[in-house]
Amino acid sequence: MTARTKRLTRTAIVVAVALGGIVLALAELCIGEPMLAPLQVLEMLRHPDGSQAAVILHTLRVPRLLLAIAVGAALAVAGVIMQALTRNPLAEPGILGVNAGASFAVTLSFVVLGIRGFGATLVIAAIGAAVAGVLVALLGGVGRSASVSRLILAGVALTAVLSGLTQALSLIDPAQYARIRVWEAGSLAARDTTTALIVAGVVVTGLVLALAIGPGLNLLVLGDDAARALGARVEIVRAIGLVTIVLLCGTATAAIGPVAFVGLLVPHAVRAFTGGDQVRTLVASIAAGPVLLLVADLIARTVAAPGEVPLGVVTAFLGAPVLIVLVNRRRRRS
Amino acid sequence: MLRRRRAVLAIAAAFTVALLSGCASAASVPPSGTSTASTTVTSAYGDVTVPEKPQRVAAVSYDTPWQLMSLDVKPVATIDYSRWADSFTTAQMDFVADAAKVGTFGEINFEALTAARPDLIIGTADEIDEATYERLRSIAPTVITGGADRGDWQSISEQTAAATGTTATWQAEKAAFETLRDETRATYRDVIEGNRWINFSFGDEPGQFSVQLPTGSTGDLVVNEMGLAYGPGAASIADTDGRGYVAFPLEQLPTVFEGVTVALTFASADGTPNATIADIMNTPLFQTLPVAQSGHVYGMRSSVTDYVTAQDWVHELIDTVLQPLQK
Secondary structure (H helix, E strand, C coil), rough: CCHHHHHHHHHHHHHHHHHHHHHHHHHHHCHHHHHHHHHHHHHHHHHCCCCCCHHHHHHHHHHHHHHHHHHHHHHHHHHHHHHHCCCCCCHHHHHCCCCHHHHHHHHHHHHCCCCHHHHHHHHHHHHHHHHHHHHEEEHHHHHCCCCCCHHHHHHHHHHHHHHHHHHHHHHHHHHHHHHHHHHHCCCCCCHHHHHHHHHHHHHHHHHHHHHHHHHHHHHHHHHHHHHHHHCCCCCHHHHHHHHHHHHHHHHHHHCCCCCHHHHHHHHHHHHHHHCCHHHHHHHHHHHHHHHHHHHHHHHHCCCCCEEEECHHHHHHHHHHHHHHHHHHHHHHCC | HHHHHHHHHHHHHHHHHHHHHHHHHHCCCCCCCCCCCEEEECCEEEEEEEEECCCEEECCCCCCHHHHHHHHCCCCCCCCCCHHHHHHCCHHHHHHHEEEEEEECCCCCCCHHHCCCEEEEEEEEECCHHHHHHHHHHCCCCEEHHHHHHHHCCHHHHHHHHHCCCHHHHHHHHHHHHHHHHHHHHHHHHHHHHEEEEEEECCCCCCCEEEEECCHHHHHHHHHCCCCCHHHHHHHHCCCCCCEEEEEEHHHHHCCCCCCCCEEEEECCCCCCCCHHHHHCHHHHHCCCCHHHHCCEEECCCCCCCCCHHHHHHHHHHHHHHHHHHH
């Protein structure tokens, strides 16, 4: 394949993903009860007429779409950074204990503190994710003593401990068990516009940080010594990377619950087209993450209508086979 | 030295034998005051021979203590209700305060249940499967009640009465309820027939609401007993899962509430609004519903498990809904 053909192929893929994203976004706004026509949606977005359809669109479907885009991008980009920092293509953001920290904090708030408001749950989950991320960073070593294997081990250990505590707490209180189970299954439903905008704001901050360290990540994947020799400030890139993962993954988990596979699958999938360049992979993941989450949410909303299948279940069902295909294809190539 | 060791072993053996004998006698000797006369009753898992006048009744399902309460039968053991205390009245919580706690909802502590030495165990078929029933009946005669559907509280309370020898009490309460029901339907005929009703609650997860169907206990009372006809959107809903309710995403509120002019829902036992239901009612979409704009959404404290609680519910319906709407 010539360089020109490669460039054309990449451009075609970018255009296809962009168009697919727009179509999926429109479908997210149109599909449901009531079913709305695309032109009707566009008209109601511009001129809300106070009808029940307009209220459904503005208070239920638009926040859902915003969250799907923000969370999809956040999880995908957090996955890219995690895989670059650990130089491990099977790493996903949950390795840092962020999901487990958020789940534990939410369970604690349900069972011990009796908190039930969604806004409070969001804040508590974010705090839990951040505390877990910081703990793993401290246990894994900071500064020059940091090592990738220590970081992963610390994350796995803390995840195991927090998961055990979460299980124990949820079993103590059967009245809260169903709520915890539902939260852990992940959902984009019942989040208001304010929440979606706050989440989107935090995610945009995280994405800017991620793009800023993109060139540094390109050097970091060569190994610490090589990166230093090429002028990279390894400790700073790694620290910003960890903070960004906690920010992105913590916010995403706090907003919709722990959703598996997005952070693992999307970087794998886009790397097949972007190659090893981290900046390109980051940019492509920002587009591909929302596409995956929108597809998953549309399936979740329609496959068992009028009920909904938990989002985490759909991403796992979509993600696992696709990941196996990608890994197999890569193995055959190599 | 050897003699001393033998003496210690002998004492230990004697102590063990005494302890085992004590355990055995505790499990096998019937509690004092237990009548030896027995009778056979029908249950969901076949006919069961039970004491004619059981003295130590264990209630192992969620609604069973309240059905016993309506029959003046105080249980010696129940599941732990402390986590749900807000859902029950002070009288209900006082009623089960002295009962031994033998597990929690969906998780029976068989050891604690055995220690409570029941002479009759009662539960409901929607919570007790046959495997659990087999374990329960190895402890004491066990009656598992069940009706035509999950919300058939009439049949369930009747079977509970038969098992506890309190059918006369049950018949009296049934008659009192039927009199109250018929009087209420006659007195408030215009309000009842002039409106389209719905009984809703929260759903299985955030972003959902549910409709109580006639196959559930409250839905049965609302629709079948009181004749409060649902609006066309809710009346066509089928109970496909047999749970007594169906949950929907919030965006289906307008469809399901179509034509509804009065909506009933649940409130806490102290009358304060149920917080999760309040979240639904505060959504902009719920506020667009005609029933919300007319202010005809009523939270009901009473929950229905038997003819006594059904009478409480009807009295509350009269005071809270029917009388104000008739004015």
